[in-house]
Amino acid sequence: MFYRFAADAVLIVHLLFIVFVVLGALLAWRWRLMPWLHLPAVAWGIWIEATGNICPLTPLENGLRRAAGDAGYAGGFIEHYLLTIIYPAGLTPTIQWWLAGTVVVINVVAYGWLYILRQRRWRGE
Numbered sequence: 001m002f003y004r005f006a007a008d009a010v011l012i013v014h015l016l017f018i019v020f021v022v023l024g025a026l027l028a029w030r031w032r033l034m035p036w037l038h039l040p041a042v043a044w045g046i047w048i049e050a051t052g053n054i055c056p057l058t059p060l061e062n063g064l065r066r067a068a069g070d071a072g073y074a075g076g077f078i079e080h081y082l083l084t085i086i087y088p089a090g091l092t093p094t095i096q097w098w099l100a101g102t103v104v105v106i107n108v109v110a111y112g113w114l115y116i117l118r119q120r121r122w123r124g125e
Contacts, residue, residue, distance in 0.1 A: 003115050005069035009103070010061040017057075021045035022103055025110030049100035052093055 022045075024038035048055050 001068075004070065007061050007064035007068060007070075010064060014057045014061065015056065017041065018045070025107050025114065028111065029114055029117075031053060040101060046100045046103055048102070049096045052096055058101045074121055 020038065021041050024034065024041060026032040028038060046054070
């Protein structure tokens with residue numbers, strides 16, 4: 001029971017981390033120090049996607065699931081949980097590069113807009 005709960009908790013943390021990587025720049029509009037947490041998370045997410053590596057949370061979740069008597073799964077979190085929702089076919093390196101590029105674009109736009117807003121506020125416009 002504990003291991004199944006722990007595996008589900010890791011799954012939820014993993015999903016929240018992915019959402020934070022993609023949309024965390026929006027939090028920087030409210031909290032000035034958020035980029036210090038968010039930008040390293042973005043770098044990690046981009047590195048994981050661009051290199052085709054598996055996030056360490058995936059083997060942790062698999063180990064907890066096996067300890068609970070369930071079967072683990074092959075591949076990474078995105079392939080197992082999100083890919084079946086978003087993409088009809090398997091995850092390829094090309095798709096991973098597109099995912100990494102999407103994260104970069106979203107965050108460059110969000111931080112660029114934040115920079116412009118703060119510059120205007122600082123100049124009193």
